Amino acid sequence: MTTGNSRLFFLVSLTILGSALSADVLEGNYNVTAFCTVVPVGTLLGSIVSCDYYYACTSTGPVNTSCSANYSFDLANQKCNPTDQVTCYYGVENVCASITGKGWVPNTGTCNGWIYCENGEYAGNGTCGSNQKFDEASSTCIYGKCPTVLATTDGPTLTSNCEVVPPDFYFGDTIDCKKWNYCTANKSAETGECTSSAFIVESESCGYDNNNVCSRVTETELGTATGECGTNGAVKGDSSVCGTYLQCDGTYWQPLYCASGYYFDTLNQTCLPRQEAVATPGCDRCQYATKTWVNAVDNSTCSNYLYCKNGVGEPVSCTSGNYFNEEKQGCVSNSTLVAYAADHGACHGAGSTSDNSTTTLSTEDNETTEATESGADEK
Numbered sequence: 613m614t615t616g617n618s619r620l621f622f623l624v625s626l627t628i629l630g631s632a633l634s635a636d637v638l639e640g641n642y643n644v645t646a647f648c649t650v651v652p653v654g655t656l657l658g659s660i661v662s663c664d665y666y667y668a669c670t671s672t673g674p675v676n677t678s679c680s681a682n683y684s685f686d687l688a689n690q691k692c693n694p695t696d697q698v699t700c701y702y703g704v705e706n707v708c709a710s711i712t713g714k715g716w717v718p719n720t721g722t723c724n725g726w727i728y729c730e731n732g733e734y735a736g737n738g739t740c741g742s743n744q745k746f747d748e749a750s751s752t753c754i755y756g757k758c759p760t761v762l763a764t765t766d767g768p769t770l771t772s773n774c775e776v777v778p779p780d781f782y783f784g785d786t787i788d789c790k791k792w793n794y795c796t797a798n799k800s801a802e803t804g805e806c807t808s809s810a811f812i813v814e815s816e817s818c819g820y821d822n823n824n825v826c827s828r829v830t831e832t833e834l835g836t837a838t839g840e841c842g843t844n845g846a847v848k849g850d851s852s853v854c855g856t857y858l859q860c861d862g863t864y865w866q867p868l869y870c871a872s873g874y875y876f877d878t879l880n881q882t883c884l885p886r887q888e889a890v891a892t893p894g895c896d897r898c899q900y901a902t903k904t905w906v907n908a909v910d911n912s913t914c915s916n917y918l919y920c921k922n923g924v925g926e927p928v929s930c931t932s933g934n935y936f937n938e939e940k941q942g943c944v945s946n947s948t949l950v951a952y953a954a955d956h957g958a959c960h961g962a963g964s965t966s967d968n969s970t971t972t973l974s975t976e977d978n979e980t981t982e983a984t985e986s987g988a989d990e991k
Contacts, residue, residue, distance in 0.1 A: 637667070637674050640852065642770040644674045649828040650784035650793075651777065652814050658687045658776040660720065660768045662924050663700035666692075687778050688797075699748075702768075703923035705901065708734050716751045721856065722869060723758030723771040734872050749798040756800075768853055769867045773834055774799040782816040786834055789826035792818070849876045849892030854899050854909075855883075857892075873900050877957065887938075890957040897958055898925035907938050907958035914949055914959035935962065 637644040639661050647657055648669035657667040657674065663684040667674035679685055679692035684700050686693040701707045701720050708717065708729030719725030724740040740746055740753035747754040758771060770776065774795035777783055785791035785803075792811040794802040806818035810825050819825075844862035857876035858865040870876055870883035875897075877889040886900055890911075897906050898920035908916040908927060917936035918925030930936050930943035937944045937952060949963035 637676070640768040640770065642768070642776065643834070644776075646786055646830065646834060647773075647776065648674045650786060650813060650834070651781075652816065655778070655781075655783075656685070656687075656690045658685060658700075658702075660702055660770055660775060662703035663695075663698065664703070664921070664924070687776070690778055705898075705920070705923050706732070706734075708732050716746075718746050718748050719869065721769045721771070721853075721867065722746075724753070725869065726753070727872060737872050747798065769856075772799065772801055774801050782811075784811045784813045784828060786828055786830050789821065789829050847881055849878050849895065851892050851894040852896065854886075854889070854891045854895035854897055857883075875899075875957075879960075884957070888955070888957050890960040896923075896925045898923050903938060903941060905936070905938070905941050907936055907956065909958050911959065911961045914953060914956075914962035915943070935959070 711729035875889035914935035953959040
């Protein structure tokens with residue numbers, strides 16, 4: 613496991629890895645590369661996809677770095693710690709696992725959304741009232757307005773810079789070189805402006821623009837991304853997150869969220885229970901999954917599936933002539949594919965062509981394929 617206490621380690625050993633990066637690293641509207649320009653080299657930034665990894669900022673860009681098994685990234689302490697000691701909800705299969713009795717946890721991707729838990733299980737969700745936001749530290753709604761997300765692309769939504777930048781930490785800005793940002797211990801964002809010409813990122817203090825320290829200014833605000841639209845009220849699914857969809861406000865696509873256990877259905881243009889929903893192609897069906905192996909969105913052969921770890925899927929495929937059956941947790945013969953696809957939205961329409969219906973059957977056609985065939989034994 614790599615810890616974040618030594619910036620020297622990252623300057624020496626990770627800069628080489630970071631030199632291979634050419635394009636911006638993005639997680640939805642979170643431009644990790646841009647954030648790395650406003651924090652000192654060696655800073656560790658969080659992910660809004662998974663608690664299992666973080667980004668180490670080098671002089672040439674961010675480097676995706678994983679924690680060891682059973683460890684999660686602890687943003688406040690800038691290192692990986694045992695998962696049961698870390699408060700993190702991104703990509704977690706059961707966000708209520710740490711709640712004994714009754715309690716509330718944040719609905720990630722929203723500023724004012726909450727999930728209600730009872731005895732470690734999901735029991736409901738909702739949003740705070742007008743001019744309120746959910747406070748993770750106190751697990752209650754408090755007075756305050758959520759920041760405006762100007763635009764978004766497919767994928768998770770960053771609603772506050774303090775979701776990914778450590779607390780008690782000053783960092784710069786990509787719009788105004790004089791501006792500084794600060795995250796409090798309870799993840800509240802504060803801003804200010806230097807009286808001199810620039811905020812110096814490496815020293816986390818105000819100074820003068822020497823040696824092109826203001827080159828980070830790109831006119832693109834942190835936490836925004838292009839996503840213009842024209843038809844007010846139009847909706848579409850998110851190709852990364854099955855339980856999220858986008859609605860046009862007349863200018864930009866804005867993110868909306870299905871209830872826990874529901875996905876956006878592309879045919880009915882509404883949220884439906886996870887197994888019923890004809891989800892958006894490409895979205896990760898490990899979200900809200902309770903099994904290790906789940907169907908990927910595959911309306912052709914239903915042979916593609918995912919290995920789930922903390923709500924994030926790794927793609928796997930069945931061998932020819934078989935499809936993946938989520939209930940049986942394995943690859944089975946195509947002989948039952950049409951019936952399976954009829955009530956499993958992930959495979960909607962699969963098996964309806966002659967290519968999928970002419971497989972020669974045997975006495976073992978309805979038995980689950982061994983893990984060695986599906987590749988599951990390699991995980």
